[in-house]
Amino acid sequence: MARKKIALIGAGQIGGTLALLAATKELGDVILFDVVDGVPQGKALDLSQSGPVEGFNSTLKGTSEYKDIVGADVVIVTAGVPRKPGMSRDDLLEINLKVMEQVGAGIAKYAPEAFVICITNPLDAMVWALQKFSGLPANRVVGMAGVLDSARFRHFIADELKVSVQDVTAFVLGGHGDTMVPLPRYSTVGGIPLPDIVKMGWMSKEKLEQIIQRTRDGGAEIVGLLKTGSAFYAPAASAIEMAESYLKDKKRILPCAAFLKGEYGVKGTYVGVPVLIGAGGAEKIVEISLSGSEQKAFDKSVAAVNGLVDACKKIAPKL
């Protein structure tokens, strides 16, 4: 069976890490695309030279021409600018919306059959715009945010309880921003729901609240430490988990920004929900029941996303 082809649009911090992970896991041959000529080619060559040491046979190529992504099975988009200290994800909207238009056109022309994972911020609005600009079916365009936010939540829980990360599951719904909705009720340690972990006295309610807030602030905490950019190792690992579920038809249920057509009472917007990802892309939106307070928090998050989408429509009326 011919190797799959993975196109990475954006060869920056996350793009380079995506390339490393995709090649090391031999998910397919990698095309690194960027508008800064030289960067994709240099990173692809350097990564290729790690192949003999790591033992992978994936090939990597760098390019500044969209024609080189032709026939890609998966396209992962990080093109755009990241935030700096003091900037919110929303501050990136105008600049990155223009980038999504270019990327959407390139995908439509050269990789219209691909499964597209958008990472660029502000995520929920950018994945919505990318789907519109590319014209690809909504089930083949998803956003990566919930896997990252859930991974942050899981890390903080495992670190606090000194248990294996493998035995911690977590759900985070809603937009990738301050209004995201971590769901303790659907998060477990060894299969034990978090509220029971609190009842058992293994973790205090205050500590859980602190962890939830630290999850919400996860991106800003790293931006504040790095000062020159934002998180990239965990975002890349999260997108690769989504890509692998598609490429290997794993039917994982992962929190992703997906296009809702009435699920959760939401129509025509991308927002983070549990999604079954397989060879058909976003094959099923899993609708979990939410309590009154959870639904209220979710609706608030959807409203924040809709505000960003309205801002996109004002900037690009054709959307």
Ligand code: TXD
């Ligand atoms: O969970 C999430 N979704 C977020 C997303 C997690 C972390 C970072 N998040 C966002 O991903 C971040 O706010 C940015 O919008 C993207 C990419 O972050 P990264 O850290 O990789 O940014 P870099 O290192 O600046 O890389 C961006 C690359 C850079 O090499 C630019 O030259 C390139 O994008 N770029 C373009 N490529 C193609 N086409 C155009 N127009 C273009 N403009 C810039």
